[in-house]
Amino acid sequence: MNCTVRAAQYVRMSTEHQQYSTENQADRIRDYAERRGIAIVRTYADEGKSGLNIGGREGLQRLLDDVRSGRVDFELILVYDVSRWGRFQDADESAYYEFLCKQAGLKVVYCAEQFDNDGSPVATIVKGVKRAMAGEYSRELSTKVFAGQCRLIELGFRQGGAAGFGLRRVLLDQSGAPKGELRRGEQKSLQTDRVVLRPGPTDEVAIVEGIYRAFVEQGQSEATIARRLNEEGVRTDLGRPWTRGTVHQILTNEKYIGSNVYNRVSFKLKQRRVRNPPEAWVRRSGAFEAVVPAEMFFTAQGIIRERSRRFTDAEMLDRLGQLYQARGFLSAILIDEVEGMPSSSAFGQRFGSLMRAYQLVGFTPDRDYRYLETNRFLRRLHPEVVQRTEAAMLALGAQIERDPATDLLWVNGEFSVSLILARCTVTHGGALRWKLRLDTGLCPDITVAVRLDAANTAELDYYLLPWMDLAVEQMRLGERNGTHLDGYRVDDLAPLYRLAERAPVRRAA
Structure with a gap:
């Protein structure tokens, strides 16, 4: 039979059951396609990925990127069932991603479901119920797992994490x-x-x-x-x-x-x-x-x-003024180093900004002082970030080798990670800018760029930059950088930890 309809298949497996292995899904999808004269020309897969959200699901993200850009040579998207598309906690999110495909002229077909996704009122109602059930399954499972973990804690058993010193x-x-x-x-x-x-x-x-x-x-x-x-x-x-x-x-x-x-x-x-x-x-x-x-x-x-008790405004300014008189200058790093002193962020929150607190005690910041203090802070922060990242991956069962000379991390013998800190500068117009200097000599597979906040006293967010896509020596970032760069931005390093996590191999059924 001549195949006249071209299709892509999307398969996803988390950690649920062997019945949902990507191989089993692909077999069922292939049978469905062969019976209807459909040719499968593309496969998008997410193995070991949760369906709770789209984060970390590179296969689905790549599919949607291709759909948005029009880089598709197929007319259908074949999925095993509604739950494989995702167990999104908001059913509207699942519907939104399907709508993007529909808007591009692509129909999503759920091969193992008993309804035809033809847009009819019955199909719409059943699909909505299925989406809600898929999300509810995860909520119920989360509740059961949490209760079981709490029970083990109450029995005195340790639930994950490194033991700690001593x-x-x-x-x-x-x-x-x-x-x-x-x-x-x-x-x-x-x-x-x-x-x-x-x-x-x-x-x-x-x-x-x-x-x-x-x-x-x-x-x-x-x-x-x-x-x-x-x-x-x-x-x-x-x-x-x-x-x-x-x-x-x-x-x-x-x-x-x-x-x-x-x-x-x-x-x-x-x-x-x-x-x-x-x-x-x-x-x-x-x-x-x-x-x-x-x-x-x-x-x-x-x-x-x-x-860490709450100080009055007068007490805070009195302590800040004493520090200024003793040291001759002020900076966020200096404030945070003094025992018994409220943190620099506390001053910023109480008085609207750290600069306003400086003005109230008669100090006009000198850019050189702040630059030197920030340099000192960055030298201390970098090994802490590397140590914290290494510890988190080790706790997930990863095998880590660290080069003591460069702090380059080799993860499971599969990929290398370099961590860099990006200092924040403020333009005359008040815009925030970051300059990244990448370790091109190390050629890391992934560079983790840690953006600091406007005061350069805390981590703001992270960019996970793959070497294959961004093999440059320097990069400048603004507060918004477009999807080609902000697509790599994350609020925490959970996506990196998922790459490093080791999962037990399932026994064949």
Whole structure:
């Protein structure tokens, strides 16, 4: 039979069931096409990708880009069923992507559904119900998974994440008998196994205890403690120098008093990352053997809370004025380094801008001072970003090799990642600009460009730039850069982590 109709097929598999493997979907779609004299000329595939949103689904994004641009040589788009198109939490989003195809003259056909997607009232109603059911399936599954994770937390089992300095992960079998220690990057292989935390080597435990004593009894700041540890040649659990942030994390994490805490941050259904209030946390006290006494831990929390208490406007300006008199200049970096001082962002929020706070204490910023202070901040921030990114990928089971000379990360022996920081400058007209200097000598597969905010004190967003598409030495970015560049922009590094994540191979049915 002569094939007169040309079609593309879209297949997607997340982590649900073998019945939804891309091979099974393609077989069913091929049977459908052969019976109707349809020739499949293109395949767009997303393997191991959630259908909750379009982020990370390169296959669907590429299909829609081709549709929008008119670069298509087919008339139909064949999909296994409505759920493979997506389990979008807003059914209108699913309809929107299909509408884009329809607007370009392309019909989307769901091969395994019992209705014909012909635009009739019945098809429209059934399709709407199917879309809602697809989203509801994910919501129900999320609720069940969350309840199961909470139950395991309450039983005292660890739910993911690195152990941390001074602690180790221990694998238990289904009867609770220890099976051995899990090294960094290792994961359990059996569904019935569980993970708990145990105190690590005695030298690491002694260092953790020393951090608490220095903070609580000697009144040392996190920065001072970090500097002393680095001078003594001590490294973190990731083999990196200590920073104020890594010391602060040890001083505030309840796992060091044996508490198992979960749900501090929610990212349910990949909609929005939410930092939950303490009353929403799931906690099991006494789940693990404590590394430091509870009394010392809670004393440290009291010191930290008092340090971050709410100041009046007069108190804030008084402290800022004293700092100006003592140092002769002010900058966001200098403010953030001073213990007991509200953060630079707090000044900006309270007084409308950091510049306004400067004016109220009689300081006129000098551009050179700010430039030097920003340089100093960037030198400290870059290793922290690299360390945090490496740790996140290791926690997902990735194998990471880092070049100590260049900080280039090799991920699973498959691709390389370079991280760069982009300083923000403000034009005379108030527009924001960023200049990127790419590591062309390293030829990384992916460059992660971290854009800083207008004050150059915090990360704003990220650009995941593939070397094959953007092999240039320098790049200038504005607040808006068009789809050819902003298509690479992300609010967090979750897409990069998904590329690095290792998933267990499914057993053949």
